[in-house]
Amino acid sequence: MTRRPTIIDVAKQAGVSKSTVARVMSGGQHVSARVVELVESAAKEIGYQKNNLAVSMRSGRSGLIGIVVPDISNPFWAEVARGAQDAAASTNSSLLIFSSDWKSERERKHLQALVNTRVDGFVLNRISDSSDGRDLELLGAPSLLLGTTADLFPEKSSVGSDITQGVGVALDYLTAHGHELPKLILGSERRLARAKFITAVNEYYINRDVDPTRIPTEDGAYTVDGGRAAMARLLKTHAGGHLTIFAANDLMALGAILEARSQGLNCPRDVSVMGFDGIPAGEFCDPPLTTVGKPAKEIGRQSILSLQRLIDGDAAVAKLRLACELVERGSVLNLNPEIALAQTG
Amino acid sequence: MTRRPTIIDVAKQAGVSKSTVARVMSGGQHVSARVVELVESAAKEIGYQKNNLAVSMRSGRSGLIGIVVPDISNPFWAEVARGAQDAAASTNSSLLIFSSDWKSERERKHLQALVNTRVDGFVLNRISDSSDGRDLELLGAPSLLLGTTADLFPEKSSVGSDITQGVGVALDYLTAHGHELPKLILGSERRLARAKFITAVNEYYINRDVDPTRIPTEDGAYTVDGGRAAMARLLKTHAGGHLTIFAANDLMALGAILEARSQGLNCPRDVSVMGFDGIPAGEFCDPPLTTVGKPAKEIGRQSILSLQRLIDGDAAVAKLRLACELVERGSVLNLNPEIALAQTG
DNA sequence: CTGTTAGCGCCTTCAT
DNA sequence: ATGAAGGCGCTAACAG
Numbered sequence: 001m002t003r004r005p006t007i008i009d010v011a012k013q014a015g016v017s018k019s020t021v022a023r024v025m026s027g028g029q030h031v032s033a034r035v036v037e038l039v040e041s042a043a044k045e046i047g048y049q050k051n052n053l054a055v056s057m058r059s060g061r062s063g064l065i066g067i068v069v070p071d072i073s074n075p076f077w078a079e080v081a082r083g084a085q086d087a088a089a090s091t092n093s094s095l096l097i098f099s100s101d102w103k104s105e106r107e108r109k110h111l112q113a114l115v116n117t118r119v120d121g122f123v124l125n126r127i128s129d130s131s132d133g134r135d136l137e138l139l140g141a142p143s144l145l146l147g148t149t150a151d152l153f154p155e156k157s158s159v160g161s162d163i164t165q166g167v168g169v170a171l172d173y174l175t176a177h178g179h180e181l182p183k184l185i186l187g188s189e190r191r192l193a194r195a196k197f198i199t200a201v202n203e204y205y206i207n208r209d210v211d212p213t214r215i216p217t218e219d220g221a222y223t224v225d226g227g228r229a230a231m232a233r234l235l236k237t238h239a240g241g242h243l244t245i246f247a248a249n250d251l252m253a254l255g256a257i258l259e260a261r262s263q264g265l266n267c268p269r270d271v272s273v274m275g276f277d278g279i280p281a282g283e284f285c286d287p288p289l290t291t292v293g294k295p296a297k298e299i300g301r302q303s304i305l306s307l308q309r310l311i312d313g314d315a316a317v318a319k320l321r322l323a324c325e326l327v328e329r330g331s332v333l334n335l336n337p338e339i340a341l342a343q344t345g
Numbered sequence: 346m347t348r349r350p351t352i353i354d355v356a357k358q359a360g361v362s363k364s365t366v367a368r369v370m371s372g373g374q375h376v377s378a379r380v381v382e383l384v385e386s387a388a389k390e391i392g393y394q395k396n397n398l399a400v401s402m403r404s405g406r407s408g409l410i411g412i413v414v415p416d417i418s419n420p421f422w423a424e425v426a427r428g429a430q431d432a433a434a435s436t437n438s439s440l441l442i443f444s445s446d447w448k449s450e451r452e453r454k455h456l457q458a459l460v461n462t463r464v465d466g467f468v469l470n471r472i473s474d475s476s477d478g479r480d481l482e483l484l485g486a487p488s489l490l491l492g493t494t495a496d497l498f499p500e501k502s503s504v505g506s507d508i509t510q511g512v513g514v515a516l517d518y519l520t521a522h523g524h525e526l527p528k529l530i531l532g533s534e535r536r537l538a539r540a541k542f543i544t545a546v547n548e549y550y551i552n553r554d555v556d557p558t559r560i561p562t563e564d565g566a567y568t569v570d571g572g573r574a575a576m577a578r579l580l581k582t583h584a585g586g587h588l589t590i591f592a593a594n595d596l597m598a599l600g601a602i603l604e605a606r607s608q609g610l611n612c613p614r615d616v617s618v619m620g621f622d623g624i625p626a627g628e629f630c631d632p633p634l635t636t637v638g639k640p641a642k643e644i645g646r647q648s649i650l651s652l653q654r655l656i657d658g659d660a661a662v663a664k665l666r667l668a669c670e671l672v673e674r675g676s677v678l679n680l681n682p683e684i685a686l687a688q689t690g
Numbered sequence: 691c692t693g694t695t696a697g698c699g700c701c702t703t704c705a706t
Numbered sequence: 707a708t709g710a711a712g713g714c715g716c717t718a719a720c721a722g
Binding site: 004047049050051052053054056057062063064071072073074075078079081082085089092094095096097098099109110113114115116117118138139140224254258261280281282283284285286297 | 349392394395396397398399401402407408409416417418419420423424426427430434437439440441442443444454455458459460461462463483484485569599603606625626627628629630631642
């Protein structure tokens with residue numbers, strides 16, 4: 001394979017100057033129709049392909065956008081990435097996707113790579129709860145934060161789901177179906193996310209004159225096994241009667257259901273479980289998991305759209321919080337006879 | 346924010362020539378230790394960041410690699426992408442990920458973008474069963490195919506899972522557990538994948554002197570609903586007795602279980618279901634799905650590694666077929682008392 | 691060991 | 707409407 005053709009080759013072939021070719025290739029302003037055609041066919045003939053590297057270098061814009069998420073193989077983040085990708089494609093940029101694996105070491109490395117590649121900007125789910133965000137500015141590219149951790153950086157734009165609203169949706173549903181004060185299964189790893197979640201629950205009840213201080217709480221890793229273990233502990237101190245669980249993510253909720261089943265309890269007859277996330281797996285378990293769905297794809301989309309605005313010089317700081325919505329399936333029992341009546345009637 | 350510093354700025358700051366700086370930045374061969382230190386501290390001081398665009402342009406290597414998969418939010422492909430990413434990171438390249446959405450139109454568009462970005466090479470799950478692959482060569486960048494469709498292009502390297510072996514693993518397991526001639530739920534969309542699967546099943550039985558022509562077969566979309574529908578049709582003609590299903594992917598297998606349950610049948614008591622894929626959701630359903638796991642992450646890893654070799658000028662065509670492995674869970678009943686004995690004993 | 695020089699492919703004034 | 711020339715930031719000979 002020989003050298004790839006450049007505008008110079010096209011110019012020779014078409015018998016014009018390279019600037020003429022350049023003009024044709026970038027829109028064709030101030031060129032006669034005849035020459036446009038001439039150049040275009042010459043280009044096709046010798047198989048010319050525009051070299052974006054050179055374009056980027058001249059223009060200072062690479063058309064590349066970076067996104068760093070904890071793990072692209074995690075369904076939630078995969079969905080976010082998908083949304084981001086669609087948005088990027090709609091503005092003719094390409095997406096460089098990285099997984100930080102929840103390690104700030106890898107995060108730093110990826111960020112470095114992005115900057116070196118001269119991405120026009122990037123979107124990031126920050127791993128470390130610490131750091132003040134000024135290090136991001138030092139990188140010299142516009143950036144935008146993804147998810148809850150963004151609250152730590154007041155002067156940075158961000159996009160995430162509205163946890164408070166999402167918790168409200170779940171609790172409204174539980175209340176309407178006759179459940180009061182569910183027991184909580186929380187994640188222990190990400191301190192800030194954990195705090196946000198529990199604060200939202202507390203505020204919800206305080207606003208309704210219910211004392212939330214007696215809500216039992218168990219921490220687990222954000223995994224199925226973490227959920228199982230937390231559920232096992234919760235079950236040990238459970239007095240009897242219908243048990244209602246609200247888990248901070250779907251995997252832990254799934255774990256709770258599994259653990260209940262293995263202890264001979266039936267969900268939803270004996271135990272009701274409300275999840276939080278909306279992962280696809282929740283649809284296929286038995287019973288299918290009632291949960292709060294986060295707008296993952298939309299988060300991805302909006303983040304890129306906002307980033308584009310940032311890149312285009314719109315300096316306004318915007319903190320977008322997208323609404324979650326209830327996904328009603330079968331893991332929460334209706335304890336409220338009136339509703340049952342209303343529904344059947 | 347002012348102009349970003351270049352090696353010239355660093356050179357001024359350090360009081361050396363720009364080529365000296367360049368040498369330091371790219372490994373520091375033939376430079377005195379004193380100067381290296383001088384340059385490095387100067388670089389840090391003014392916040393110099395290497396510009397890969399310029400490097401790429403000179404060197405002809407962008408350090409960028411492309412990957413085009415059908416859908417990054419599909420768990421299987423997400424896992425492939427993850428493996429690819431890890432491999433890319435280990436060779437200091439960055440990955441541009443695109444989703445073709447099973448549309449050859451989008452595939453073409455993404456490929457074009459990749460070429461324009463001057464990726465060093467790319468990896469692709471080809472959508473169209475047609476086309477002879479010569480169009481890929483025209484793009485001028487080394488490429489490698491992902492998955493079964495690769496068989497259509499004899500002169501191209503590829504990486505995928507070994508369907509024949511995977512089918513064998515599943516059928517071995519079914520046979521060993523007393524099941525003979527399962528009914529098949531196949532996908533209708535991708536003709537080639539469908540043909541490969543059914544051929545593998547046929548050959549398996551022919552090699553064992555079993556006549557496979559009487560295997561009932563139903564086609565479905567590669568989705569849960571497709572599986573449900575196919576299962577419903579299968580159930581209609583089912584004479585009675587234990588029913589054994591082998592689905593060409595996990596989603597359809599899940600659908601089959603769901604449909605069986607909704608018709609009052611119990612899995613695995615009345616119906617055994619074997620899946621194919623190994624998606625995470627299969628772990629949480631009830632019963633958890635016994636299936637054949639494809640080495641998704643490894644496919645991603647190996648594809649990038651092979652691509653790197655291609656880029657480095659290794660012209661040998663290699664068709665890598667990675668082994669699948671059985672994931673034994675609970676959706677297949679053991680019909681064979683001897684094994685039950687052997688296991689307990 | 692270090693500096694000088696000539697591009698990589700393109701866009702963009704500035705002339706014509 | 708078209709051509710000539712300079713330069714984006716860096717690397718790779720070639721000198722010294």
